[in-house]
Amino acid sequence: APGEMESCLVAADESGIDALVEVHDEHELDAALALGADLVGVNQRDLWSFEVDHERALRMATAMPRDVVAVAESGIRGTADALALAAAGYHAVLVGEHLVTSDYPESAVRALATGV
Secondary structure, rough: HHHHHHHHHHHHHHOOOOOOOOOOHHHHHHHHOOOOOOOOEEEOOOOOOOOOOHHHHHHHHHOOOOOOOEEEEOOOOOHHHOOOOOOOOOOEEEEEEEHHHOOHHHHHHHHHHHHO
């Protein structure tokens, strides 16, 4: 809810905390931007069904203002996804499952960080 989001952003700002505001669609992105969010994550996972839309962050990249730190969240399957998201304008990716399920998580992190 916009009122709750605003309260959380104000509390974070007053505490000196950078708030990563998570959105799932353009409507939520517009609401976050209207409240001054400058660190925004696009979650590609539907939190009800847990299905991942691997194209969501790519679609939403065009709506992300350049002065916002953009983070793509969930569903990043590896280096190719990370590179595509970087090319679309994302500054960072939030990964979890890819690392947890990897037989070699250190190598997986290195590959995500270096692109190889």
